[in-house]
Amino acid sequence: TILILDFGSQYSHLITRRCREHNVYAELMPCTTLLRDVKFKPKGIILSGSPYSVYDKDSPHVDPAIFDLGVPILGICYGLQEMAWQLKGQVEKCDHREYGFAQIKMPQIGGDTAASVDALFEGLGDEMQVWMSHGDQLSKPPADFHVIGYTATAPYAALAHNSKPFYGIQFHPEVTHSPRGKEVIGRFILNICGCKTHWTMEEFIGKEIARIREICGPAGRVIGAVSGGVDSTVAAKLMHEAIGDRFHAIMVDNGVLRLNEAKQVHEMLNTNLGVNLSVVDASDLFLSRLEDIEDPEQKRKIIGNTFINVFEDEAAKIEASEESKGKGRVEWLLQGTLYPDVIESISFKGPSATIKTHHNVGGLLKDMKLKLIEPDEVRALGRLLGIPAPLVQRHPFPGPGLAIRILGPVNRSQVAILQQADSIYIEEIRKAGLYDQIAQAFAVLLPVRAVGVMGDARTYEQVIALRAVQSEDFMTADWYVFPPDVLRRISSRITNEVAGINRVTYDISSKPPATVEWL
Ligand code: XMP
Numbered sequence: 001t002i003l004i005l006d007f008g009s010q011y012s013h014l015i016t017r018r019c020r021e022h023n024v025y026a027e028l029m030p031c032t033t034l035l036r037d038v039k040f041k042p043k044g045i046i047l048s049g050s051p052y053s054v055y056d057k058d059s060p061h062v063d064p065a066i067f068d069l070g071v072p073i074l075g076i077c078y079g080l081q082e083m084a085w086q087l088k089g090q091v092e093k094c095d096h097r098e099y100g101f102a103q104i105k106m107p108q109i110g111g112d113t114a115a116s117v118d119a120l121f122e123g124l125g126d127e128m129q130v131w132m133s134h135g136d137q138l139s140k141p142p143a144d145f146h147v148i149g150y151t152a153t154a155p156y157a158a159l160a161h162n163s164k165p166f167y168g169i170q171f172h173p174e175v176t177h178s179p180r181g182k183e184v185i186g187r188f189i190l191n192i193c194g195c196k197t198h199w200t201m202e203e204f205i206g207k208e209i210a211r212i213r214e215i216c217g218p219a220g221r222v223i224g225a226v227s228g229g230v231d232s233t234v235a236a237k238l239m240h241e242a243i244g245d246r247f248h249a250i251m252v253d254n255g256v257l258r259l260n261e262a263k264q265v266h267e268m269l270n271t272n273l274g275v276n277l278s279v280v281d282a283s284d285l286f287l288s289r290l291e292d293i294e295d296p297e298q299k300r301k302i303i304g305n306t307f308i309n310v311f312e313d314e315a316a317k318i319e320a321s322e323e324s325k326g327k328g329r330v331e332w333l334l335q336g337t338l339y340p341d342v343i344e345s346i347s348f349k350g351p352s353a354t355i356k357t358h359h360n361v362g363g364l365l366k367d368m369k370l371k372l373i374e375p376d377e378v379r380a381l382g383r384l385l386g387i388p389a390p391l392v393q394r395h396p397f398p399g400p401g402l403a404i405r406i407l408g409p410v411n412r413s414q415v416a417i418l419q420q421a422d423s424i425y426i427e428e429i430r431k432a433g434l435y436d437q438i439a440q441a442f443a444v445l446l447p448v449r450a451v452g453v454m455g456d457a458r459t460y461e462q463v464i465a466l467r468a469v470q471s472e473d474f475m476t477a478d479w480y481v482f483p484p485d486v487l488r489r490i491s492s493r494i495t496n497e498v499a500g501i502n503r504v505t506y507d508i509s510s511k512p513p514a515t516v517e518w519l
Helices: 012-021 064-068 078-086 181-192 201-216 230-246 261-272 283-290 296-320 353-358 375-384 412-431 484-497
Strands: 002-006 026-030 044-047 073-076 090-105 127-140 145-149 158-161 166-169 221-225 247-253 277-281 330-334 366-368 440-454 457-470 501-506
Touching (some): 012 026, 078 166, 145 166, 201 330, 201 375, 230 247, 230 375, 247 261, 247 296, 283 296, 296 330, 412 457
Parallel strands (some): 002 044, 044 073, 073 166, 221 247, 221 330, 330 366, 457 501
Antiparallel strands (some): 090 127
């Protein structure tokens, strides 16, 4: 196992991901973790990047004991600076923050230097493209280190210790913008640390199940919310495999779900996957609170707060129910997904505010987090757990649901119109075999009315906008180019089948400057 100490970089989870791609298991832990609290003996340690500067008053630092453990250490970006800070080198602010591509030159070191010295870049040639993102850099390496790579602006872009297996690199090998970065990580974990390539998704499932069982003990019970999305479905299935009916999944119908969604989720999770699920119809409560609200942030807030209220009530009911008598207490709250927000991985800062609010649930519940894995790995995991392909490949759906796709006031009739239009849209995309080529597709209901004609009469009805994007990570996105006859069929079906709509438009904006959602 590789221990990755997380200083809060937005890329930290990608380091674990790259290790897994080499079939090496890596554990991401907060940077302030004390070595004595690490339950396993790591074969190597990687220090991540960070938004901090090593000299800031409140910047995080690593347990100095790691430098005496006798295992290889690789510092990435802040990790390099932290290593220099601890080992008495010097770090300074750059004149300009460096963000973007750079060419790193790796001079070949020959002669009688220790064989492992340039092992980090072995076989990678003497130059490569890398991704930089930093405001500080080394101005003086610590004693006993020498340069193994430099760029036009960073004379100490990569360092190695003269005799110990300590390495530091200023660039980010974990991002795909460093095309050979995965190989650099491979050199470190395979050649330098000597890790065995054991890790497989099957083994991950086995270990995660064992870990969940250990945390819960023989009687402990866990509750968690499911949405019908891939992440929470996979998480629920995994919990079910681990502790069966001692896991209680709760699905809250907030009145702004897609057409028949609550029913479908119930069928899938409960009937097909055997998960102990209660569906709570709270649509009246949500819709009454949303009435006449147009401001998107207010819609989000109302839905978020109402969700917590309903979820807490439901958790209390499960705890108090007849069938719960004699069973263990509900002690744990599963934090929804396998991919918590990046903010949660900065755990030395404590859990984020939104998570704290959940601590009220049913008294004092302890957090149960599943391991951080990437969205496409969640999909692979889902397939292995026997979750059907259409669900595993499902496009993401936002928490506030259709409420942020109805641009005017939200009410039952507007929701019904959008549900029908959206369902036709997705059905036709699936029929055309295009669903998996699109990252996200959905319909949006505009509050404006346009003129139309039906038979001899004029109509004055609402407009549906269709959105479909291709995107790697939703930070940027481009609109999807449909074959014209698919759009024609969708438009014709929506205007003919959905009462209240006489016009359909297709959104041809990219992100940026637009966003994926309309609100
Ligand atoms: P934007 O509109 O920001 O969307 O370009 C990027 C991705 O985020 C999703 N999204 C949300 N998800 N709550 C969510 O759970 C929200 O409030 C929210 N807003 C946007 C959006 O669907 C897309 O996948």
